[in-house]
Amino acid sequence: MSKRKKFSEFRNLRWLKLGLNEDRAADILGVTVDQIKIWDYEEPPIMASRLLKAFDRKGVGHEGWDGFYFSRGALHYKKLMWRLLSSRCD
Numbered sequence: 001m002s003k004r005k006k007f008s009e010f011r012n013l014r015w016l017k018l019g020l021n022e023d024r025a026a027d028i029l030g031v032t033v034d035q036i037k038i039w040d041y042e043e044p045p046i047m048a049s050r051l052l053k054a055f056d057r058k059g060v061g062h063e064g065w066d067g068f069y070f071s072r073g074a075l076h077y078k079k080l081m082w083r084l085l086s087s088r089c090d
Contacts, residue, residue: 056071
């Protein structure tokens with residue numbers, strides 16, 4: 001019987017915690033889907049994991065913006081949420 005490869009912590013963060021599929025993670029990190037598939041089994045550069053963690057939730061941190069935070073590409077305040085229509089600059 002062949003041994004299955006064990007998933008990396010990156011894959012657990014990407015899929016189990018953040019719910020990001022390979023296409024979305026590749027778009028966020030600016031890499032190819034093939035690179036994401038490699039990182040799912042081999043640990044990626046530390047900055048890739050840190051960027052995904054920052055993508056999950058980050059406070060705005062400016063006076064007058066108390067209670068606002070960014071999470072998964074959207075701005076939140078209480079039960080309100082605003083999303084970008086496109087994150088690409090053409």
